[in-house]
Amino acid sequence: MMAGSEDIVRFDNVGLRYGIGGEVLSDLTFTLHAGRFYFLTGASGAGKTSLLKLLYLAQRPSRGAIRMFGGDVITLPRARLPALRRRLGVVFQDFRLVRHLSAFDNVALPLRLSGVREDELRQPVADMLDWVGLGARSDARPATLSGGEQQRVAIARAVIARPELLVADEPTGNVDPEMAVKLLRLFEALNRLGTTVVVATHDVHLLRQVPDSLIMRLDNGRMSDPTGALRYPPRREPAPARA
């Protein structure tokens, strides 16, 4: 699973339309390789969130085929989807924190849903909140947190269970550049543990922060491959020492 060349996601001629409107995603054919770090860029309205929704199983495509973790997710019976979702970590563009739960309980939620014992989850959750700089706010309800703080809770919740695939939609949209870089380091650390990461962003400065990341670009719902990385992923070198 950790081998860099294995496919974790494969899209084949995928199209998506909402209701009776035109297609917001068209002819998407690409492969995500296990253990790599992807950025998804594109103008506002290009379809980034729509593509991520397909990835985190919130939407079925109108046409085409999607395989994830080696299985066809379109024909997968509904009852099998929760098990699949547990292998994902998602940072929603609108955070989606549970309103009446504290920051701590929001971050603990994926672990609780997976049956981790209380005494086993307390420390990791506290550590994670410390790491995103919210150790002191672990009892706070989302409504009392700033936008950036909510975003950090959402990120902590997405990564806490060490998912196999992390999908993050504008995860640094509401934080200052310094925190943005710090959060990116979190994703990188997770990536190094074997998680495949997909980060949607239109912040081009971010792209430069992760040297061996691959870039996907959406233009009006169509994928372009500016670096050719999707078709010909470069061999992954050992992480270079950072200056």
Place this chain on the structure above:
Amino acid sequence: MRAPSVFARAIGRGQAGLAGARAARVLPATRLGGPMPWVIAIMAALTVLAAGGALALANFAERTRAGLEGGLTVQIVEADPAARDGQAARAAQALARQPGVASVRPVPRDELARLVEPWLGEAAQSDAVALPALIDVALAGPADEARLSRLRSELARVAPAARLDPQADWLGPVFETIRALRWLALTLIAMLTAASAAAVWLAARNAFDANRETIEIVHHLGGNDTQIAGIFQRSVLIDSALGAVLGAVLGAAVLVLLGERFGALQSGVVESGSLSTLDWLGVALVPVVMVGVALLTARRTVMVRLGRML
């Protein structure tokens, strides 16, 4: 970079049931609350009353029928007192000689007069009103047609003015009514159960919609339908159990009070209509069944709505 230490140990991605406190943490404010416990309480009280009433009626009918089986009444309708009494005496003698007759009791005149006094007043005491002579006859077995016709032909010989009727016949319409009442009670119980289920359905639907956002989040984080339904079942269990027990206790208290009231009448009807231990167990089943119906309804409601999510 010290980041790796902050991730939880790679976890077995099982699916734990979200029971107890854990479920409360996920959706703490999901007490269906509002009127539901009260609606269930009222339904449970009414159901207990209907069930208790139906059982009491059944007991009454059953014991009365058993008491009357083999009971016969002979009337001698004859205006002339002398002829009447003569025929009555001969009829009583003839009946006593018949095989299968357990007892023969001519009803004394003054007892008869007392029986009809409420309707006829003082006149009952005089001979101005020609009361028939009555003889109570008890057969050893049930009064079937063959025996009746044998007794009738025997009577016709010695007392032409005699009329013989099985006592069960008089009460035929009463039994009919009791049967109808029992059907009514069963229908009532069915309707009350349906109404409770409808109340739970509405409450579960509202609670689901009020918590839709949270449910969607839990759903997207990999919570399965059983876990989410479990959260609702927990609140339904608490709410409906509270209501059902309260209602059932109230209903049972009313049953006991009614029983004592009837007991004060000393009419014998009550004795035969009182509830046995087994009957009370049946009545105690009412709140249990109600909670069960509530749980099933809530689960079904939530599952159907979850089924509409991808």
